[in-house]
Amino acid sequence: MKRHLISAADLTRDDALLVLDTAEELAHIAERPIKKLPTLRGRTVVNLFFEDSTRTRISFEAAAKRLSADVINFSAKGSSVSKGETLKDTALTLQAMGADAVVIRHGASGAPHTLANSGWLRGSVVNAGDGTHEHPTQALLDAFTMRRRLNDGKGDLEGRRITIVGDVLHSRVARSNVLLLATLGAEVTLVAPPTLLPIGVETWPCQVSYDIDSTLAKSDAVMMLRVQRERMNASYFPTEREYSRRYGLDEKRMAALPEHAIVMHPGPMNRGMEIAANVADSPRSTIVEQVTNGVSVRMAVLYLLLGGSEPAVTTTATEENAK
Amino acid sequence: MSTYLIKNAKVLGGDAQDVLISDGRIAEIGTGLAAPDATQIIEADGHVLLPGLVDLHTHLREPGREDAETVETGTRAAALGGYTAVHAMANTDPVADTAGVVEQVWRLGQESGRCDVHPVGAVTIGLNGERLAELGAMHESAANVKVFSDDGKCVHDAVIMRRALEYVKAFDGVVAQHAQEPRLTEGAQMNEGTVSGILGLRGWPAVAEEAIIARDVLLAAHVGSRLHICHVSTAGSVEIIRWAKSKGWDVTAEVTPHHLLLTDELVRSYDPVYKVNPPLRTAEDVAALREGLADGTIDAVATDHAPHPTEDKDCEWAVAAMGMLGLETALGIVQQTMVESGLLDWAGVADRMSVRPARIGRLDGHGRAIAVGEPANLVLVDPSARRTVEPSELASKSANTPYAGLELPGRVAATFLRGVPTVIDGKLA
Amino acid sequence: MTKASPNSGSRPSDLDPASARAVLEASDIDRVVTRIAHEIVERAKGARDVVLLGIPTRGVALARRLAERLEDIEDEKVPVGALDITMYRDDLRLRPARALERTEIPADGIDGKLVVLVDDVLFSGRTIRAALDALNDIGRPRAVQLAVLVDRGHRELPIRADYVGKNLPTSQREKVQVLLNEYDGRDAVLLGTRGDAAPVPPAATPEAK
Numbered sequence: 033m034k035r036h037l038i039s040a041a042d043l044t045r046d047d048a049l050l051v052l053d054t055a056e057e058l059a060h061i062a063e064r065p066i067k068k069l070p071t072l073r074g075r076t077v078v079n080l081f082f083e084d085s086t087r088t089r090i091s092f093e094a095a096a097k098r099l100s101a102d103v104i105n106f107s108a109k110g111s112s113v114s115k116g117e118t119l120k121d122t123a124l125t126l127q128a129m130g131a132d133a134v135v136i137r138h139g140a141s142g143a144p145h146t147l148a149n150s151g152w153l154r155g156s157v158v159n160a161g162d163g164t165h166e167h168p169t170q171a172l173l174d175a176f177t178m179r180r181r182l183n184d185g186k187g188d189l190e191g192r193r194i195t196i197v198g199d200v201l202h203s204r205v206a207r208s209n210v211l212l213l214a215t216l217g218a219e220v221t222l223v224a225p226p227t228l229l230p231i232g233v234e235t236w237p238c239q240v241s242y243d244i245d246s247t248l249a250k251s252d253a254v255m256m257l258r259v260q261r262e263r264m265n266a267s268y269f270p271t272e273r274e275y276s277r278r279y280g281l282d283e284k285r286m287a288a289l290p291e292h293a294i295v296m297h298p299g300p301m302n303r304g305m306e307i308a309a310n311v312a313d314s315p316r317s318t319i320v321e322q323v324t325n326g327v328s329v330r331m332a333v334l335y336l337l338l339g340g341s342e343p344a345v346t347t348t349a350t351e352e353n354a355k
Numbered sequence: 356m357s358t359y360l361i362k363n364a365k366v367l368g369g370d371a372q373d374v375l376i377s378d379g380r381i382a383e384i385g386t387g388l389a390a391p392d393a394t395q396i397i398e399a400d401g402h403v404l405l406p407g408l409v410d411l412h413t414h415l416r417e418p419g420r421e422d423a424e425t426v427e428t429g430t431r432a433a434a435l436g437g438y439t440a441v442h443a444m445a446n447t448d449p450v451a452d453t454a455g456v457v458e459q460v461w462r463l464g465q466e467s468g469r470c471d472v473h474p475v476g477a478v479t480i481g482l483n484g485e486r487l488a489e490l491g492a493m494h495e496s497a498a499n500v501k502v503f504s505d506d507g508k509c510v511h512d513a514v515i516m517r518r519a520l521e522y523v524k525a526f527d528g529v530v531a532q533h534a535q536e537p538r539l540t541e542g543a544q545m546n547e548g549t550v551s552g553i554l555g556l557r558g559w560p561a562v563a564e565e566a567i568i569a570r571d572v573l574l575a576a577h578v579g580s581r582l583h584i585c586h587v588s589t590a591g592s593v594e595i596i597r598w599a600k601s602k603g604w605d606v607t608a609e610v611t612p613h614h615l616l617l618t619d620e621l622v623r624s625y626d627p628v629y630k631v632n633p634p635l636r637t638a639e640d641v642a643a644l645r646e647g648l649a650d651g652t653i654d655a656v657a658t659d660h661a662p663h664p665t666e667d668k669d670c671e672w673a674v675a676a677m678g679m680l681g682l683e684t685a686l687g688i689v690q691q692t693m694v695e696s697g698l699l700d701w702a703g704v705a706d707r708m709s710v711r712p713a714r715i716g717r718l719d720g721h722g723r724a725i726a727v728g729e730p731a732n733l734v735l736v737d738p739s740a741r742r743t744v745e746p747s748e749l750a751s752k753s754a755n756t757p758y759a760g761l762e763l764p765g766r767v768a769a770t771f772l773r774g775v776p777t778v779i780d781g782k783l784a
Numbered sequence: 785m786t787k788a789s790p791n792s793g794s795r796p797s798d799l800d801p802a803s804a805r806a807v808l809e810a811s812d813i814d815r816v817v818t819r820i821a822h823e824i825v826e827r828a829k830g831a832r833d834v835v836l837l838g839i840p841t842r843g844v845a846l847a848r849r850l851a852e853r854l855e856d857i858e859d860e861k862v863p864v865g866a867l868d869i870t871m872y873r874d875d876l877r878l879r880p881a882r883a884l885e886r887t888e889i890p891a892d893g894i895d896g897k898l899v900v901l902v903d904d905v906l907f908s909g910r911t912i913r914a915a916l917d918a919l920n921d922i923g924r925p926r927a928v929q930l931a932v933l934v935d936r937g938h939r940e941l942p943i944r945a946d947y948v949g950k951n952l953p954t955s956q957r958e959k960v961q962v963l964l965n966e967y968d969g970r971d972a973v974l975l976g977t978r979g980d981a982a983p984v985p986p987a988a989t990p991e992a993k
Contacts, residue, residue, distance in 0.1 A: 165555030
């Protein structure tokens with residue numbers, strides 16, 4: 033693995049499988065009376081959050097703490113950052129405090145990339161969501177969830193059909209998922225109104241459709257993306273009602289899914305908007321599971337980046353096959 | 356007054372000749388010239404002699420951002436880049452929207468003595484696009500402003516643009532439009548295309564430039580005015596300008612060196628040194644711009660030299676300032692992209708970097724033929740030299756060059772401003 | 785030597801083939817496993833509360849074989865599992881992060897049980913130290929014992945085995961390699977010199993036993 037996790041594209045197939053397999057092992061820790069491993073004792077993980085995201089932050093915090101790392105939460109609100117301190121000075125401060133890893137959530141696309149490549153700090157940088165760019169650990173936990181539900185927790189997602197519906201244009205979750213799922217061999221279809229698809233999406237390793245109903249019957253998993261409130265008044269679509277009618281997942285649409293198919297959402301949800309309440313609460317929904325799995329996956333990422341003298345070395349596919 | 360004899364210079368890339376400079380003018384051109392009383396004899400050794408370069412688009416940052424550049428440091432950079440005249444853009448602080456500010460900039464240029472500085476006046480007060488600035492007063496000032504631009508911002512209101520185009524006809528002025536439809540580029544961070552989609556950076560679509568250019572060439576035709584388009588960056592813009600020129604309308608355009616070379620693929624590094632407005636475009640756009648410059652659709656190379664202090668570039672992409680240095684590397688980029696590719700000869704370079712920009716800016720003393728009796732505004736270029744761009748060695752006060760570490764062809768050996776060397780042996784005189 | 789997947793198969797050998805000689809053959813291993821099973825029954829007075837935990841990779845296969853023998857002897861199912869000690873190693877920071885092996889604790893857990901840890905080679909003792917730490921986070925056994933196929937000496941911690949298949953005096957420069965049918969297609973214990981000339985500190989080479 034690379035030293036940082038900035039983009040899902042940083043992960044080779046072997047890297048991704050290593051993370052998922054490791055997470056699968058670590059998931060058992062949560063079932064034990066003592067949910068803690070000594071592995072990262074003495075290591076410092078900083079959660080550097082320039083955007084509010086309680087669920088992502090506590091997920092990383094739980095992951096780091098279960099590995100016995102010291103966790104420092106650095107929230108931009110009410111800190112020196114809100115007084116105009118630059119990312120650079122913040123990074124230099126964290127370096128001076130001896131951060132072994134910085135988990136960064138930032139509103140600007142590319143901020144984690146800049147942090148990792150600037151030379152401002154030596155530790156590993158883990159992207160916990162940057163602007164409308166990427167959110168690689170979310171994609172990993174989504175893939176982990178799909179693999180558990182669809183593949184018995186093993187192997188890749190070769191040939192699995194995944195439909196991702198909603199605001200792809202502004203979604204870091206969609207970007208990371210498309211990249212990772214393609215790496216794992218899945219067939220991804222993005223469904224959105226044309227206004228919420230980025231220019232150039234035809235070059236992505238996926239299919240694109242404007243019609244949710246034509247994709248559901250052959251989907252193994254359907255992932256609903258959150259529609260941000262601020263999009264609703266910017267003419268990306270006429271009304272909430274129309275969006276919900278054309279792109280929302282209601283019970284009728286859920287019934288069109290194959291028997292085994294699962295319904296996913298990265299949260300937080302707009303119930304009644306992109307997903308009907310009954311769908312979100314149905315047994316097919318993995319929404320709560322995704323949260324649980326997030327901790328295991330983030331433990332795996334932190335362990336593989338920080339657990340050794342350097343990030344985990346992945347064997348190549350050919351060596352793998354030779355065994 | 357001093358006398359200089361340049362021996363064996365290829366005038367506009369032609370046959371080697373000797374050029375004698377005396378009293379600020381070209382005194383003699385021929386072979387085997389002798390000047391026993393010359394102050395200095397410059398062995399040109401086959402270097403190319405061009406008229407001093409004229410930049411239509413320079414940000415000297417003074418007044419207001421003297422931490423980024425001053426007229427003094429900017430004109431040093433200009434001289435080293437082979438320029439004898441630059442147009443200082445109006446987006447200073449305070450904005451150059453009054454006779455007072457343009458006269459201040461003009462005077463600072465006079466004091467520097469290395470390069471003529473012609474202030475550009477703002478079209479609208481405070482660049483706000485709402486009310487015309489006192490264009491006539493700026494023209495009548497000591498700065499004698501002929502070029503007006505809200506550069507950095509687009510004169511987006513069609514009525515204001517029409518009025519400005521009409522109004523400057525009274526004194527043969529020109530409006531230089533920064534073509535950027537504001538609604539289509541709200542929060543824009545880079546070219547809208549495949550790369551922006553992947554990087555999750557908000558796009559600056561080509562159509563936002565092309566739509567304004569299309570509107571403005573029609574407006575200029577309607578009111579019978581001159582129009583100049585700043586920093587054309589897309590293939591579509593080239594097409595529209597080509598069409599407008601085919602109609603015989605008085606439309607001119609410029610392209611920056613960086614748009615002739617760099618593409619939006621570089622943004623994948625999220626390195627803010629590549630953040631510029633208009634943004635770096637695609638390889639197809641670069642090819643169309645080179646072609647447009649070669650066939651004369653685009654009249655001029657203009658640097659859009661935009662210095663920024665380190666802290667405005669040593670940060671995350673989203674908060675970084677837009678713009679890159681250009682004065683000291685422009686000629687090398689043009690040599691690499693246009694001359695070495697066979698698209699332009701040296702006479703063509705002289706036309707696009709001196710003759711036409713001087714004509715657009717109505718600068719009488721610049722962009723002249725290299726002929727006896729003409730003002731000795733000259734630049735001597737060694738096209739065979741190569742150099743690696745080292746930001747810390749640039750004369751500009753800032754270091755935000757996108758070419759750091761890049762090897763560029765050509766070297767400015769000497770620059771003469773009205774017969775006085777501002778650069779000699781590649782160094783400031 | 786880091787593996788991308790858990791329970792990976794045969795290890796790429798760094799044993800110099802020219803020097804390798806078998807110190808235990810398949811029949812020897814078979815006999816030794818049977819003997820250890822009998823010893824466990826004798827010491828534990830039956831196998832009623834015995835839980836066998838193999839340390840991956842080859843300890844797991846040995847634990848399964850032991851369980852079979854115990855069942856033959858006692859005619860009773862013996863819980864067998866696997867205990868990965870990777871996250872408890874004391875040399876994590878000396879090498880790149882490595883993939884985890886599977887930990888499988890039998891359904892009834894280990895509280896109040898007699899846990900017999902099973903490994904192929906006992907060397908520095910650091911693996912067993914890590915295993916004891918790992919056990920500590922899983923439950924509280926009545927007692928913990930250790931069974932190994934080969935004890936090659938050179939202990940760095942005060943740890944000893946309760947059941948030893950073969951005591952094998954070795955030099956630090958030598959390497960012991962256990963081959964098991966489940967992974968390697970044959971049963972044997974090989975002794976030879978290292979393929980790579982440079983001696984590596986034992987703590988940093990847990991695989992090289």
